[in-house]
Amino acid sequence: MHLGFVTSEYPHPRISRAAGIATSLKNLVDALVRRGVEVSIFVxxxxxDAVFTEDGIRFHLLKKRHYPILGWYRYRKHIAAYVNKFVRSDGIDAIEAPDWTGITAFMKLDAPLVIRFHGSDTYFCYLDGRVQKWKNKFFEKQAVKRAVAFIAPTTFAGQESAKLFGLPKDKVTTIHYGLNLADFRNEDPSEFTKYRLLNIGTIIRKKGVFQLAEMFSKLVAVEPRAELILIGSDSGDMKTGSESTWEVLQSHFSDEAKKRVKYVGKIPYSEVKQHIRDAHVCVFPSLAETLGMVTIESMALQKVVVNTNYGWAEELIDHGVNGYKADPNDTDxxxxxxxxxxxxxQKTLEIGKAARTKIEKVFDMEKIVQTNIEFYEQIISR
Incomplete structure (x- = not known):
């Protein structure tokens, strides 16, 4: 089997962007290659423009191009022509692309196209209650029309996406993101910094950062030893027009809470893992996700996670058993x-241990990769 992945991001020094999709994609691709599946990635x-092979993966980098008119259409046609060239020459059996902004709209590919619902703009605008740009909505709907099958990381994300795009629910297959558990070890879970909270993710409203500020201000008032570490890129704030959500956010912490907050920005992933190990509790009151990789990564490292109680989290955490869930707006x-x-x-360690057990049972990539292979075998054999 030879699979091709069209993406705008991937964790590699030569690739300019790596966000949430990149992490889940790399986990899958590495596992596929270990199973003998050929993989080509079109970024x-x-x-x-570059082509190179590394760790058994064939990388194709496509330079961003500017056109005097209809650039969105002509660049998509350029990508499609390039991908089709290698579909034919390298025998690529199927192509996967993300839903975000509908990159495969107007592409006629020479292999079956599968769209994975990592989280479209349509989906996030719906969850956020925001008005969507007509262009993004149009592109994403056109892209969906081109696909023969769909994958979602949670049943909630799949069902909501199906509803938004007018698809039958049985057209979307739920396949969770997975982790290579060998990369997530915590040799001594009892070693952590007491009273330290950790939040990982882009500083943006949909991640619940303003609810987090309110919650932490209340927490410090009753437990002044509490501290909060924030890790992730800053972003512009659509509501205020500020170029920095972090600058806006700071005024939402109490004076005492401000003294106990540290924002470290974006850091290497190896350092992120150590911050997780050091944390007493990981807190993710997100308002919009499809799954939330940082949740399962923290659970794999035997951390107590306090997550949102919105639909996608139902498949991640059993409340009070291997983590906790609450409405992000219920900061109390x-x-x-x-x-x-x-x-x-004792309770911290018991919940953390149960969290690891849940990840081993449900999110182990060595099990999930087989589900992906079987899914693609069915697509290719049609």
Whole structure:
């Protein structure tokens, strides 16, 4: 089997962007290659045109191009022509692309196209209650029309996406993101910094950062030893027009809470893992996700996670067993959960251990990769 992946991001020094899709894609691709599947990755919007092979993966970098008119259409046609060249010459059996902004709209590919619902603009605007740009909505709908099958990382994300794009629910297959568990080890879970909270993700409203600021301000008032570490890229704030959500966010912390918050920005992934190990509790009150990689990564490292209770989290956490869920707008509930955890190291370790067990059972990439292979075998044999 030879699979091709069209993407705008991937974790590699020569590739300019690597966000949430990149992490989940790399986990899958590495596992596919270990199973003997050939993989070609086509990365668009790059700074250069290049082709190279590394770790058994064939990389194709496609330089971003500018056209005097209809650039969105002509660049898509350029990508399609390039991909089709290698579909024919290298025998690529199927192509996968993300839903975000509908990159495969107007592409006629010479292999079956599968779209993975990582989280379209349509989906996130729906969850956020925002008005969507007509262009993004149009492109994403056109892209969906071109696909023969769809994958979603949670049943919730799949069902909501099917509803938004007018697809029958049985057209979307749920296949969770997975982790290579050998890369997520915590040799001594009892070694952590007491009272330290950790949040990982882009500083943006949809991640619930303003709810987090309110919650932490309340927490510090009852437990002044609490501290909060924030990790992730800053972003512009659509509501205020500020170029920095972090600058806006700071005014939402109480004066005492400000003294106990540290924003470290974007850091190497190896350092992120150590921050997870050091944390007492990981807090992710996100308002919009399809799954949330940082949640399962933290659970794999035997951390207590306090997550949102919105639909996608239902498949991640069993409340009170291997983590906790609460409405992001109910900040008092978060404070109650955390203050109950702080005094009890035994409870912290028990929940963390159960979290690892849940990840081993449901999100182990060595199991999930086989599900992906079987899915693609069915697509190719049609």
């Amino acid at each position: 668009y919007h790059e700074k250069e 509930a978060y404070v109650k959960i955390i203050t109950d955890l702080f005094p009890s190291e």
